[in-house]
Amino acid sequence: xxxxxxxxxxxxxxxxxxxxxxxxxxxxxxxxxxxxxxxxxxxxxxxxxxxxxxxxxxxxxxxxxxxxxxxxxxxxxxxxxxxxxxxxxxxxxxxxxxxxxxxxxxxxxxxxxxxxxxxxxxxxxxxxxxxxxxxxxxxxxxxxxxxxxxxxxxxxxxxxxxxxxxxxxxxxxxxxxxxxxxxxxxxxxxxxxxxxxxxxxxxxxxxxxxxxxxxxxxxxxxxxxxxxx
Numbered sequence: 001x002x003x004x005x006x007x008x009x010x011x012x013x014x015x016x017x018x019x020x021x022x023x024x025x026x027x028x029x030x031x032x033x034x035x036x037x038x039x040x041x042x043x044x045x046x047x048x049x050x051x052x053x054x055x056x057x058x059x060x061x062x063x064x065x066x067x068x069x070x071x072x073x074x075x076x077x078x079x080x081x082x083x084x085x086x087x088x089x090x091x092x093x094x095x096x097x098x099x100x101x102x103x104x105x106x107x108x109x110x111x112x113x114x115x116x117x118x119x120x121x122x123x124x125x126x127x128x129x130x131x132x133x134x135x136x137x138x139x140x141x142x143x144x145x146x147x148x149x150x151x152x153x154x155x156x157x158x159x160x161x162x163x164x165x166x167x168x169x170x171x172x173x174x175x176x177x178x179x180x181x182x183x184x185x186x187x188x189x190x191x192x193x194x195x196x197x198x199x200x201x202x203x204x205x206x207x208x209x210x211x212x213x214x215x216x217x218x219x220x221x222x223x224x225x226x227x228x229x
Contacts, residue, residue: 010113012106017043017061025058027120027145027228028111032062032104032129034151036077039063042126045212049221055229058116062104064129067096080128081155088183092131092155101135108140120228124148127182127210131155134190137171139163146170146227148220151179151210153186157193171201172223174216176208 017039033041039061046059064078071083081096104123111121122145125133130152137147143165149172171194175187184205191203202223206213 010106010110012062012103012110014065014103014106015039015063016107017063019043019046019059019061021056021058022053023056025114025116026056027122028058028060028116029122029124029224030060030062030104030107030111031148032080032125032132033064033078034127034129035069035079035083036072038078042212045217045220048214048217049224051221051224052229055225057224057228058111060107060111062107064100065103080132083128088186090153090155094156094159097132097155098135098159100132101139104132104136105140108136108142108144112142118142119145122146122148122224122227124150125152126150126212127152135160137169138166141165144169146172146223148172148174148223149187149190150174150212150216151176151182151187152190153182154190154193157190162197167198168200170223170227171199172220173201173203174219175203175205176210176213177205178208179210181210 064080066076067079068074068076069079080100082093085091123133123137130149134154135156139161173191175184177184191201194201206216
């Protein structure tokens, strides 16, 4: 009998867009989109990364559940959590955020079952997705490979239960200096807080708004290669 090394008993509750490498995957990036978007939002970034063919990364872009969002007049849309007020620190539904972290954590469990070692699983997120990425990566009981937080904020900094397994997790924080959705100061605050807790952070800013730019994509490519090649 032939053993299926890709067999997995974990079926994530959320749907996702998954992009397989041309070779058998040896690493995974689980990347969460922002408010109102879906798993297709960043799939076009993959070819722009210009990663070497020898770097066999499976990209997983989970789709957020649909929730009523208070700041958008209660409109139901893809959202990782409700935002109650757009004050500088954000007033959010923390329980929904941690619940979303648990749901995305199911993708981590499946990748481990597929044979991807934890040190080769990268958690990433943009805006709302980045807030979930902070919670998931920094609290996960298994050692992970890194965290990429884009145009986001550390929403659960007061409530998170930090995992000692990821105390030295490499963290890339990137933010636009002209971001009028998530002010750049929130990225700076996350970086300062994590550095004070002895996390290995890299903080980069770019002259852009609430988005990604080619300079950032190039930096992400170099960061991924430094950790996964």
